[in-house]
Amino acid sequence: MDMPRHWRLNEQRYNLVGTECPACGAKLFPPRPICPDCNCKEVQPFRFSGQGEVYSYSTVFQAPSGYEEFVPYTVALVRLKEGPLVTAQLTDMDNDEARVGMKVEMVTRKLREYGEDGVIVYGYKFRKPVADYLETEVD
Ligand SMILES: [Zn+2]
Known part of the structure; x- marks a missing residue:
């Protein structure tokens, strides 16, 4: 794994940041660009507890x-x-x-x-x- 990839993954690794779908409320980890439940493309970052x-x-x-x-x-x-x-x-x-x-x-x-x-x-x-x-x- 090269270094730039490390940096990009850091937030996910340290903070358990996934995504939340504003349309159906699905919370996903790892993060996805599109909600698999309703195909919404407006997903937002969501920090899990x-x-x-x-x-x-x-x-x-x-x-x-x-x-x-x-x-x-x-x-x-x-x-x-x-x-x-x-x-x-x-x-x-x-x-x-x-x-x-x-x-x-x-x-x-x-x-x-x-x-x-x-x-x-x-x-x-x-x-x-x-x-x-x-x-x-x-x-
Ligand atoms: Zn959704």
């Missing part, structure tokens, strides 16, 4: 090139509060902590490192919400 819950997950033991340092890691399909499903790595938890239906929130983390030029790519991952830790500790 980053709140969601785990829809399904699996633990990866054989990583693709560039992800070796994270093995084993858990990749989840997260159902965002606003509806869309997003695939992302879970972070800040043990692999056996993942549960279907578990509440998660988006955080920005190092995604991968490229060998030769040492470019580090940051992006979103999901973790257990910090508020849940506090509630657990009080109880």
Whole structure:
């Protein structure tokens, strides 16, 4: 992947920006230029809250090139509060902590490192919400 493409993808990676259709209200991630539900071409950028819950997950033991340092890691399909499903790595938890239906929130983390030029790519991952830790500790 070349550098200009990195820059273009940055907003999507950091902010979980998708699109919202003004005609039918569909919220989409990744962003689409045309609403697939009603073919409206006036879609607007929409910033997702980053709140969601785990829809399904699996633990990866054989990583693709560039992800070796994270093995084993858990990749989840997260159902965002606003509806869309997003695939992302879970972070800040043990692999056996993942549960279907578990509440998660988006955080920005190092995604991968490229060998030769040492470019580090940051992006979103999901973790257990910090508020849940506090509630657990009080109880
Ligand atoms: Zn629409």
